[in-house]
Amino acid sequence: MSQKEIHVIIERQDRQDAQPYTEEFRIPYRPNMNVIACLMEIQRNPRNSSGKDVAPVAWESNCLEEICGACMMVINGKPRQACSALVDQLEQPIRLKPARTFPVVRDLVIDRSRMFKALQRVKAWVPIDGTYDLGAGPRMAERDRQWAYELSKCFTCGACVEACPNVNERTKFIGPFAISQVRLFNTHPTGEMHKEDRFEALMGEGGIHECGNSQNCVQVCPKGIPLTTSIAAMNRAVNRHALSSWLKR
Amino acid sequence: MANQQVNRDFLFRRLHSLLGVVPITLFLFIHLTMNAFATKGADAFNAKAQTLESMPFLPVIEWVFIFLPLLYHGIYGMYVAYTSGYNGSKYSWGRNVMFTLQRVSGVVTFIFILYHLWTAKVLPDGPSFDMVQQILSNPLQYAFMIIGTVCAVFHLANGLWGFLIHWGVTVGPRAQRVSAYVLMLLFVVLSGVGVSALVAFHG
Ligand code: HEM
Numbered sequence: 001m002s003q004k005e006i007h008v009i010i011e012r013q014d015r016q017d018a019q020p021y022t023e024e025f026r027i028p029y030r031p032n033m034n035v036i037a038c039l040m041e042i043q044r045n046p047r048n049s050s051g052k053d054v055a056p057v058a059w060e061s062n063c064l065e066e067i068c069g070a071c072m073m074v075i076n077g078k079p080r081q082a083c084s085a086l087v088d089q090l091e092q093p094i095r096l097k098p099a100r101t102f103p104v105v106r107d108l109v110i111d112r113s114r115m116f117k118a119l120q121r122v123k124a125w126v127p128i129d130g131t132y133d134l135g136a137g138p139r140m141a142e143r144d145r146q147w148a149y150e151l152s153k154c155f156t157c158g159a160c161v162e163a164c165p166n167v168n169e170r171t172k173f174i175g176p177f178a179i180s181q182v183r184l185f186n187t188h189p190t191g192e193m194h195k196e197d198r199f200e201a202l203m204g205e206g207g208i209h210e211c212g213n214s215q216n217c218v219q220v221c222p223k224g225i226p227l228t229t230s231i232a233a234m235n236r237a238v239n240r241h242a243l244s245s246w247l248k249r
Numbered sequence: 250m251a252n253q254q255v256n257r258d259f260l261f262r263r264l265h266s267l268l269g270v271v272p273i274t275l276f277l278f279i280h281l282t283m284n285a286f287a288t289k290g291a292d293a294f295n296a297k298a299q300t301l302e303s304m305p306f307l308p309v310i311e312w313v314f315i316f317l318p319l320l321y322h323g324i325y326g327m328y329v330a331y332t333s334g335y336n337g338s339k340y341s342w343g344r345n346v347m348f349t350l351q352r353v354s355g356v357v358t359f360i361f362i363l364y365h366l367w368t369a370k371v372l373p374d375g376p377s378f379d380m381v382q383q384i385l386s387n388p389l390q391y392a393f394m395i396i397g398t399v400c401a402v403f404h405l406a407n408g409l410w411g412f413l414i415h416w417g418v419t420v421g422p423r424a425q426r427v428s429a430y431v432l433m434l435l436f437v438v439l440s441g442v443g444v445s446a447l448v449a450f451h452g
Binding site: 015209214 | 256258343348351416425
């Protein structure tokens, strides 16, 4: 069985403004390979299945253990992490595509700046800087910490953004992950002190109202984050904030 | 300020959601229940229709509680249906299919309501059993009335499922699953009520 091959079909693109094209590769099989291992093999021996030498396929990856989010790509039609996509569990030919909801930089490399901007918009952090030592913050109940920890596993891979039908050229939807991050930071006892700012951000352009409950996000999230629960909880909180702040005017 | 402009989107969308339930869903409940009197014969239906027609301030009630909300929900709904992406063929999970159906049924309902208003409200004077029977005697119109009614009721039931999430009532996955089952039951029952009236009119 040493002659066994893996058939990989990759949607490639040379530059940001270039036309995409597909290229096929046949890679010698080794046990326990993941998609990253396939890409490394192509990098070592960049020759396509018709025997032509080509530029090696570009992709991004870091941790190789599904905690960094960098290697998210569309594998056999679903956005997921290439590191945890095991060849033995994939149907062949293996089809790799970049997540085109984002601008494609080259081959499988995408530009996720929009996610970073969304996190900036919703203030997805706990502000603790001051001109003097603010001391220890309030404690968090263990009961809350347990579920909030699940939300903190988000590594901004972009799978939820890729799968969401309401993230497209006609909307400005910031994406499911950002809404879940608001829930995370509004649950944190110190982060909570700025919760109104985050609600206002979710009411802004491309905010929570763009969600149409297709619930694809929760299906594709590699970390199993309860994104739809976060969205519903934030719907409640944002509506309440909108009403009460209006009544106070 | 830019922010003001932006907040408007949020309000417009929430208003669209709210009007979908109060009053449009409530109206459709009443409308289909009243029509179902046709199953008890022409006289029973005509008596009910007379009562409704003789309500005081009828034009005001119709415009404020039916036409204007429906106009807003319908036109904004067309806009929402246009801005939504459709990837049901790529991701065929149940909820995503329902997302697509919600928009498709909305567009069909939009066309249906225009047709229905034209044939049953603008052209004839006053509702009556015979008038409806006349319309339904055409097999194409009969079929379209059934399709339109079922589409509207599906849109209502699945719309309520989304409404419960947009207002943060059903938060967890189990609550959302149970509400889906209950509302699909409502879809079946209310469709039955609506179609039974059409069958009775058709005779
Ligand atoms: C019988 C008439 C109608 C009823 C009872 C009705 C009811 C509803 C309800 C209850 C919702 C849920 C609101 C929410 O998601 O929070 C909804 C949503 C929706 N309606 Fe209607 N509707 C009607 C007509 C229409 C028409 C004519 C259109 C035009 C296309 C339309 C388009 C939509 C769309 C696109 C949504 C989804 C909104 C979203 O998910 O954000 N509806 N409708």
